[in-house]
Amino acid sequence: MSLDLFLPAFLAVKNGFLLTVAITIASFALGQILALPLALGLTSTRQAIRVPVSTYTFLIRGSPLLVQLFIIYYGLGQIELVRNSFLWPVLRSPVYCAILAIGLNSAAYAAELLAGGIRQLPTGQWEAGRALGLHRTALLLKIILPQAYRSVLPAIGNELVLVMKGSTLASAVTVLEMTGAARVFVARSYAPFETFLIAGTIYLVMGAVFGRIFRFIEIKVAIPGR
Numbered sequence: 001m002s003l004d005l006f007l008p009a010f011l012a013v014k015n016g017f018l019l020t021v022a023i024t025i026a027s028f029a030l031g032q033i034l035a036l037p038l039a040l041g042l043t044s045t046r047q048a049i050r051v052p053v054s055t056y057t058f059l060i061r062g063s064p065l066l067v068q069l070f071i072i073y074y075g076l077g078q079i080e081l082v083r084n085s086f087l088w089p090v091l092r093s094p095v096y097c098a099i100l101a102i103g104l105n106s107a108a109y110a111a112e113l114l115a116g117g118i119r120q121l122p123t124g125q126w127e128a129g130r131a132l133g134l135h136r137t138a139l140l141l142k143i144i145l146p147q148a149y150r151s152v153l154p155a156i157g158n159e160l161v162l163v164m165k166g167s168t169l170a171s172a173v174t175v176l177e178m179t180g181a182a183r184v185f186v187a188r189s190y191a192p193f194e195t196f197l198i199a200g201t202i203y204l205v206m207g208a209v210f211g212r213i214f215r216f217i218e219i220k221v222a223i224p225g226r
Contacts, residue, residue, distance in 0.1 A: 002194065009185060009195040013202065016181035019095070021206075023167045023177060026099045028160050031106030038111035040140075043118050053111070060108035066169050069101040073173045098170035106163050113155045117148035150221055157214030161207045168203075178202060 041053035060068065076082045076091050090096045121144060129139035149156075171180030182199045186192045 002191065005189060005191045005194040006198065008189070009182075009191065009198045012185035013178050013182050013195065013199045016176050016178040017202065019175070020164075020167055020177040020179075023095065023099055023102070023170055023175070024160070024164045024206075027102035027106060027167065028163045030099065030103030031110050031159070031163065032156075034103070034107035035110035035114055036145075038107060039114035039118060042111060042115035057108040057112055060105055061112070065101065065105050065166050066172060068105055069098060069169055069173060072101045073097040094170070094173040094175045097173060098167070098175050102163060102166045102170075105166065106159060109162075110156065110159055113152045113159070114148060117152040118144060120151065121147055150223075153214065153218050153221065157211060157218075160210050160214065164203065164206055164210065 038053050038057065041049050042057070044050045044053075072091070073094060082088060082091060091100075125143055125147070126139065129143050134142070167177060168179040170177050171183060174180070176184065178199050182195045186195050189195070
């Protein structure tokens with residue numbers, strides 16, 4: 001270990017910091033947007049809706065994220081229809097492919113979390129809303145989802161940290177986020193210990209910051225007295 005290499009390693013790794021943050025936030029946002037309709041599909045009484053959504057979450061949660069990333073980045077480009085579609089300018093970008101893959105992966109996990117939060121609510125909540133004449137949309141927005149999200153908020157915060165860790169796989173498709181920048185520096189300096197120690201420390205700090213943010217949100221939305 002050489003102390004002289006810590007500063008150059010830090011300067012090299014920090015070049016990918018903003019890209020790591022961007023991939024993490026964009027992937028998490030995409031996952032949360034998709035998670036809500038997927039969760040509603042998982043809790044649907046209609047088998048035609050529930051089975052395809054359950055199949056999706058089963059396949060995504062049961063296969064490695066790296067494999068999913070390779071399929072999206074390398075596999076979709078082999079399909080002529082995709083290359084001729086309006087999606088190709090997006091799918092040929094490794095950054096966008098990484099965001100899409102991580103976001104779709106996160107959506108499957110977040111959907112199961114939210115579906116669990118919805119299922120654990122007493123059936124009386126639904127019955128009371130219907131008795132008051134609430135439309136299903138109003139019932140979901142005003143009664144069901146606020147309670148479900150409040151109950152799974154700690155798990156959603158944990159999902160954000162997992163998405164941040166998943167962003168490290170973006171380097172496998174040539175994205176120079178922090179891990180990718182660290183690998184490039186290691187190839188030049190042959191100093192893996194110093195470089196990845198710096199990268200790991202930055203990831204640890206990011207995880208702690210995300211955790212504190214969600215802890216603050218938990219306190220703000222908590223029911224007084226509970």
